[in-house]
Amino acid sequence: MSGSSTDKARSNSFEPTPDVVAILKERARFVRLETIRLIEIAKTGHYTSVFSAAEIFAALYYDVMQLRRGEPKWAGRDRFTIGKGHAAVGLFPIYADLGFFPKEWLDRYTRLGSPLGDHPDMRKVPGVDFSSGSIGHALSNALGMVLAQRWTGEEDYRVFCMMGDGEMQEGQVWEAAINAAQHRARNLIAIIDRNGYQLDGRVDDLMNIEPLDEKWRAFGWEVHTVDGHDVAKVTELLRRVRADDERDKPCVIIAKTSKGRGVSYMETEPGWHLGYLDPSDAEKAVAEINALDA
Amino acid sequence: MNGPLSPNSWQYRGLNAVNPGLDHLSNGLIDLVKAGHNVMAGSADLQYSNGLNRFAAAYPDRYISFGISEQNMVSTAAGIATCGVVPFVATFASFLALLACEQIRMDIAYSAQPVRLVGHHTGISLGFYGTSHHATEDIAIMRSIADLAVVSPADGPQLEAAIRASADYDKPIYFRIGRGRDPVVYKETPTFKFGKAHEHLKGDELTIIACGMAVHGALEAASAMNAEGHSVGVIDMACIKPLDRDAILEAASRSKKMKIMTVEEHNVLGGLGGAVAEVLADEGIGVKLKRHGIYDEYSLIAPPTHLYAHYKLDAAGIRSVAEAFIA
Structure with a gap:
């Protein structure tokens, strides 16, 4: 865990109540089920990239982030950028649920003229704080939001940035990492979805990114590690780092996750990075997800 | 070395003194600040080459050093722009328009962020620094990016005029400028209008x-x-x-x-x-x-x-x- 955690940050005051945990588990389930429903419309999509991040999405949007329902452009909101933009199919149902756009939009996911495509588009989708699709930009985008906030001093918000673990192979990530540490971008909180896989196979077989925690620490960041599917732990940690006003550096959370979490055969077969479930198989996947006690 | 240096000697941080033409970029930005515009500036380790050191000295809180991270600089500028601040980011045109081209397309132009990209020492103006530092492709690349304006001032005064005019222009802009030694065309203060020759x-x-x-x-x-x-x-x-x-x-x-x-x-x-x-x-x-x-x-x-x-x-x-x- 962090080498610089304060006593306050170690306290349990951030632990979510069982009621909250139950709600967040249900929201993570909602994200997975909606992902299956939307990909059925598109006939192709990134199920597993969402499934590894579902608990984190739920914790951020339904608990940790400072947001206002129905006000996606509220100036005081916490921002979220995502490098693994192909997981947007799991974010769109949340944005609709939060009243950022009409739920009917979801039913036309990826159809001609839909604002909702495989990647999140800030020009088209209320709730998307920055567009994504080209991997490696998101941490810089988030840093810019923190630097602007510092200059204007108008709003007190945090900027969360989720990146994939394969994304660690992009050079720009490390440019942004050095730059953020230099600027002591304390309101920048990165989350790495460490699910272990990228398109061509295991991340560490293709281009090993370990020791990841030591890398980030060496780059001047506060580093935390968490089980990304333990929604109680994820929520507690995110609440803690969000509230920590003594930290004087950016912070990264390495979330150990399982790609395809919730659907057994997806968890063991990396080829599911991109795919499609026939409705008969989708039914079985839905049953597994409903049985999951994340 | 004993005694003072020859007046012909110069060192990098004193470039403004030997080349006052470098002042125009900072002058334009300082004008914008004085007119009440919420602008910031940044550069990728070239503040003395583009003269932004003068802006940085005048408004240190508005200047961001990006190290040598051009792609990060462009994407970060896009993030800044989402928060209502207009960033001017500058580096050699070769690095800005070619190395960070994809970031410009995705994060600036397609994302419709009013970032001002300043590619300086364009063309072959870096002479014997060689092809890595030349930009003879940047107009072609930048003008093929939708929603991105491309501006190539003839001299420093016209650059200042274009920067002033940019305050009323809500789309992203690529400024293509020289090395600050261009002969002056506009001895009187020029006007500049987007879309007007x-x-x-x-x-x-x-x-x-x-x-x-x-x-x-x-x-x-x-x-x-x-x-x-x-x-x-x-x-x-x-x-x-x-x-x-x-x-x-x-x-x-x-x-x-x-x-x-x-x-x-x-x-x-x-x-x-x-x-x-x-x-x-x-x-x-x-x-x-x-x-x-x-x-x-x-x-x-x-x-x-x-x-x-x-x-x-x-x-x-x-x-x-x-x-x-x-x-």
Whole structure:
């Protein structure tokens, strides 16, 4: 865990109540089920990239982030950028649920003229704080939001940035990492979805990114590690780092996750990075997800 | 070393002293701040090359050092712009427009963020620093990116005018500027309007359409030719996108014997010449066109002025190309 955690940050005051945990588990389930429903419309999509991040999405949007329902452009909101933009199919149902756009939009996911495509588009989708699709930009985008906030001093918000673990192979990530540490971008909180896989196979077989925690620490960041599917732990940690006003550096959370979490055969077969479930198989996947006690 | 240095000696951080032309970028930005605009500036380890050190000294809180991380600089500027602050980020044009091209397309242009990209030392103005530091492709690349304006001022005063005009322009902009040593074209304070050319001279034999440092040479060449009885006009096409199509068509249609020549410190493919050719072809104007610039090759190594002479981009060179064209 962090080498610089304060006593306050170690306290349990951030632990979510069982009621909250139950709600967040249900929201993570909602994200997975909606992902299956939307990909059925598109006939192709990134199920597993969402499934590894579902608990984190739920914790951020339904608990940790400072947001206002129905006000996606509220100036005081916490921002979220995502490098693994192909997981947007799991974010769109949340944005609709939060009243950022009409739920009917979801039913036309990826159809001609839909604002909702495989990647999140800030020009088209209320709730998307920055567009994504080209991997490696998101941490810089988030840093810019923190630097602007510092200059204007108008709003007190945090900027969360989720990146994939394969994304660690992009050079720009490390440019942004050095730059953020230099600027002591304390309101920048990165989350790495460490699910272990990228398109061509295991991340560490293709281009090993370990020791990841030591890398980030060496780059001047506060580093935390968490089980990304333990929604109680994820929520507690995110609440803690969000509230920590003594930290004087950016912070990264390495979330150990399982790609395809919730659907057994997806968890063991990396080829599911991109795919499609026939409705008969989708039914079985839905049953597994409903049985999951994340 | 004993004793004071020769007045001819200089060191990098004192570039402004030996090259006051570097001050225009900072002057323009300082004007914007004084006019109440919420702007920031950043550079990728070249603040003394682009003169932003003056802005950084005037407004340290508004200046961001990005180290040598051009792609990060562009994407970070996009994030800044989402928060209502207009960032100007500057580095060599070769690195900005080529190395960070994809970040410019995705994070600035497609994302519709009003970032001001300043590519300086463009063309072959970095002389013997070589091809890695030359940018003879940037107009072509940047103008093919939708929603991105491309501005190539002729000199420092026009750059300042364009920066002032940018306050009322809500789309992203790529400024293509020189090395701060361009001869001054606009001795009086110039005006600059997006989408508007500035016609210096009207001719009915030849119209030279130029941008950037080529404008000065084009004017000198035209004056010399006109003194010998020719009728040569000059249009400064500082705003390459949006392009002033009417100015091109008006000049091309002025007389039956009209020829058009474009001059730019850029590859003849895809730049100003390409843009003018598109307009003429689109409108079916059957006028003879000469696209002058770098003829789809990599520049030799030499001091910039030697290169301008070699590639016929100085006044004498432009004149010789123009005379051969209308002969």
